[in-house]
Each structure stands twice: as structure tokens, then as C-alpha cells.
Amino acid sequence: xxxxxxxxxxxxxxxxxxxxxxxxxxxxxxxxxxxxxxxxxxxxxxxxxxxxxxxxxxxxxxxxxxxxxxxxxxxxxxxxxxxxxxxxxxxxxxxxxxxxxxxxxxxxxxxxxxxxxxxxxxxxxxxxxxxxxxxxxxxxxxxxxxxxxxxxxxxxxxxxxxxxxxxxxxxxxxxxxxxxxxxxxxxxxxxxxxxxxxxxxxxxxxxxxxxxxxxxxxxxxxxxxxxxxxxxxxxxxxxxxxxxxxxxxxxxxxxxxxxxxxxxxxxxxxxxxxxxxxxxxxxxxxxxxxxxxxxxxxxxxxxxxxxxxxxxxxxxxxxxxxxxxxxxxxxxxxxxxxxxxxxxxxxxxxxxxxxxxxxxxxxxxxxxxxxxxxxxxxxxxxxxxxxxxxxxxx
Ligand code: ATP
Ligand code: MG
Numbered sequence: 001x002x003x004x005x006x007x008x009x010x011x012x013x014x015x016x017x018x019x020x021x022x023x024x025x026x027x028x029x030x031x032x033x034x035x036x037x038x039x040x041x042x043x044x045x046x047x048x049x050x051x052x053x054x055x056x057x058x059x060x061x062x063x064x065x066x067x068x069x070x071x072x073x074x075x076x077x078x079x080x081x082x083x084x085x086x087x088x089x090x091x092x093x094x095x096x097x098x099x100x101x102x103x104x105x106x107x108x109x110x111x112x113x114x115x116x117x118x119x120x121x122x123x124x125x126x127x128x129x130x131x132x133x134x135x136x137x138x139x140x141x142x143x144x145x146x147x148x149x150x151x152x153x154x155x156x157x158x159x160x161x162x163x164x165x166x167x168x169x170x171x172x173x174x175x176x177x178x179x180x181x182x183x184x185x186x187x188x189x190x191x192x193x194x195x196x197x198x199x200x201x202x203x204x205x206x207x208x209x210x211x212x213x214x215x216x217x218x219x220x221x222x223x224x225x226x227x228x229x230x231x232x233x234x235x236x237x238x239x240x241x242x243x244x245x246x247x248x249x250x251x252x253x254x255x256x257x258x259x260x261x262x263x264x265x266x267x268x269x270x271x272x273x274x275x276x277x278x279x280x281x282x283x284x285x286x287x288x289x290x291x292x293x294x295x296x297x298x299x300x301x302x303x304x305x306x307x308x309x310x311x312x313x314x315x316x317x318x319x320x321x322x323x324x325x326x327x328x329x330x331x332x333x334x335x336x337x338x339x340x341x342x343x344x345x346x347x348x349x350x351x352x353x354x355x356x357x358x359x360x361x362x363x364x365x366x367x368x369x370x371x372x373x374x375x376x377x378x379x380x381x382x383x384x385x386x387x388x389x390x391x392x393x394x
Contacts, residue, residue, distance in 0.1 A: 069168060071164075073164075074148070075160075088124070090156075108151070125147070177282045178204055185284075213339070224236050244261075281305070286311070
């Protein structure tokens with residue numbers, strides 16, 4: 001008997017024409033994330049089978065459970081042939097390590113030529129359990145333990161542990177997006193949700209030294225490191241926003257500070273996205289959360305770019321976003337108290353319904369095209385890799 005992790009990817013099965021590409025990426029992502037372990041990974045219609053050393057088993061399982069594109073994970077045993085005697089012996093061997101009072105057996109045959117029908121196999125094996133494990137009872141409705149048996153062409157499988165995967169698509173199958181990553185709670189969650197849809201991320205961070213600190217930047221890098229745990233390394237484009245922000249602050253009526261500042265951020269992000277072959281911008285805007293996220297504000301701000309802007313948390317309440325942030329382990333870092341470039345130049349009364357004509361008029365007061373060019377030219381890029389110990393996160 002060989003202990004294995006069986007990986008199911010149900011949603012991918014609907015991608016008929018592209019299934020090969022999706023599976024190749026999933027395999028690559030798994031191999032990449034499990035680099036430091038000795039593993040073998042095999043395909044068989046609709047599933048993957050992963051083997052590893054007993055001492056690495058639980059760490060490998062945790063990584064598989066946090067890989068996008070996987071719908072269900074089952075831990076079980078591969079039995080060397082499909083004869084009912086061999087299956088029975090393996091089951092008896094397994095029973096000694098299991099403790100339960102009630103159980104049921106569920107059998108599936110993918111080999112339809114097999115001599116026994118599924119129900120007959122379940123009955124026979126159920127009898128074996130009752131005989132070998134005294135004080136147990138069959139309960140088909142609410143069993144403490146379900147023993148799944150699967151008879152395939154060459155091998156049979158018995159498994160008792162079933163885990164839900166995190167779903168989505170393998171990161172990298174749907175192209176690349178540029179995440180506007182601040183040190184807040186919302187944008188890392190937006191990034192995570194986008195990666196879940198198979199999008200590989202690069203990130204852009206606007207800093208305003210000396211008004212913002214090294215710590216604020218490091219916080220963003222830490223967040224991108226955590227995000228990289230769910231996919232692959234993340235390239236972070238760091239843009240110095242000081243000059244633009246100071247020009248805006250000096251020359252533009254303060255109720256429009258945030259609106260114009262965000263229009264500048266979008267313009268720069270679109271340029272970086274274009275050069276990095278990112279097809280979308282992603283950000284953590286949530287409808288109504290602050291003055292710059294009313295529908296009028298969003299529309300006036302969005303007006304400066306053609307690239308699609310995806311806002312995964314647009315319709316979530318803050319509490320819902322916080323819940324996800326806690327689950328994905330970005331929350332603790334996000335709440336570290338370092339200032340962001342948006343928070344230091346906040347006017348007392350930011351406009352809630354900005355007008356496009358006014359934005360255009362005010363923007364004439366600053367040489368923003370030159371400033372943007374300079375900011376883009378002077379970007380620094382830091383690539384954050386996932387931490388070696390994924391387990392630290394769990
Ligand atoms: P977060 O949304 O990350 O929790 P926040 O709510 O303070 O932080 P806002 O000022 O509401 O952020 O900005 C909305 C979105 O704009 C952010 O979610 C983020 O995607 C983007 N953004 C804001 N500030 C920056 C920055 N300094 N660098 C990059 N992107 C930023
Ligand atoms: Mg926000």
C-alpha cells in the first residue's frame with residue numbers, strides 16, 4: 001500500500017479545449033511550490049496523484065491545500081491491484097489506525113468490467129469492518145467515518161480524509177495583472193482574489209519619501225511576500241510620488257487633492273502595466289468606503305485610463321474584507337501603523353462628487369506629464385519571493 005495525495009480539479013474539467021494548458025500550469029505551480037520536497041506527481045484521467053516521504057507528508061499536504069486550481073484533496077492509499085482479496089487485506093491493515101463508532105463505505109468503479117458492482121463491494125467490505133472492528137455500526141446517513149473505495153483500471157484506492165481545496169484557477173493561466181498595493185487591508189485581499197482567478201500579479205506601490213517611511217515600504221514588500229505564497233514571486237514596482245504629490249498640494253484646491261492624486265496614480269499604473277505586459281489593473285477600492293470611492297469619484301478617476309480596472313472587493317463590506325485578510329494572513333501586517341502617501345495629504349473635506357471639467361482645469365496647473373515620465377523612469381523594482389517555510393503562514 002502506498003500513501004498518496006489525490007488531487008481533484010473539478011472546475012478545470014469545464015475548460016475542455018484548454019485543459020492541457022491549465023493542467024500544465026497546475027503541475028508547474030505544484031512542482032515549484034514543493035521544490036524543497038522529494039515528490040512524484042502523476043496524472044490519471046481527471047486527477048493527479050502525489051507521493052512523498054512520510055515525514056514530509058503533512059507539510060506537502062498543507063501546500064497542496066493552499067494551491068489555486070484544486071477543488072478537492074483526498075488522502076488515501078493506493079493498492080497494488082484491484083482484486084477484492086487485496087482490497088480487503090489493505091482495509092484490515094488500515095483499520096488498526098482508525099478509531100470510530102459509526103461508518104459507511106462508499107464505492108466507485110471506474111472499471112465497469114469489474115466483476116462486482118459498487119454496492120456489492122461496499123457490502124462485502126462493510127462486513128469486514130464489522131468483523132474486525134467490534135463496537136462499530138453502519139450509519140449511512142450520518143457516519144462518523146466514511147471509507148471511500150475506488151476501483152480504477154490498474155489500481156484500487158481507499159481513502160478516509162477529504163479536504164476542500166481553495167479552488168480557482170492555477171496562477172498564471174489567465175495572464176498577468178498589476179496590483180495597486182498599498183499597505184492597507186483591502187488591496188492585498190484584492191490581490192489574493194485576483195490570483196485565485198488564475199492571474200499572475202505584479203504590484204505597484206507609490207511612496208512619498210520623506211513623508212512616508214522605509215517601514216511603510218517594507219510593510220508593502222512583506223504583504224507582497226505573503227501574497228507570493230499563493231502563486232509565484234511578485235515583482236513590485238516602487239514609484240516615488242513625492243514631487244507629484246507636492247505639486248498637487250501646492251497648486252490644486254484641496255477638496256480635489258485626492259481625486260487628482262488618484263488620477264495620477266492610475267495614469268502611472270497604466271504605463272507600468274503596459275510596459276510589463278499586464279492586461280488589467282487591480283485595486284482594493286470598495287464602493288462608498290471613502291470619498292474617492294463614490295461612484296462619481298470612481299468614474300472621474302477611472303476616466304484617465306483605457307486598461308480595465310478590476311476591483312475584487314468593490315461590493316464587500318469592510319468586515320467581510322477583514323475576514324478574508326485574516327484567513328490569508330495579511331491582516332496582521334496590514335494593521336501595522338505606518339503612514340501611507342494617501343493618508344498624509346488628506347484634505348479636511350475631500351469632494352464626494354468631483355466634476356471631470358474641474359479635474360481637467362486643475363490639472364493644467366501642474367506639469368503632470370513630465371512629472372509622470374520622470375516617476376516612471378525612476379521606478380525601482382524589487383522582486384519578492386515566497387518565504388521558504390510556507391508552514392510559517394499556516
Ligand atoms: P487599502 O485599500 O489597501 O486597505 P486604503 O483603504 O487606505 O488601503 P485607499 O486610499 O482607499 O486605500 O485606496 C484605494 C486603493 O488604491 C487601495 O486599495 C490600493 O489598491 C490603491 N492605493 C492606495 N494607495 C496606494 C499606494 N500608496 N500605492 C499603491 N496603491 C495604492
Ligand atoms: Mg480601501
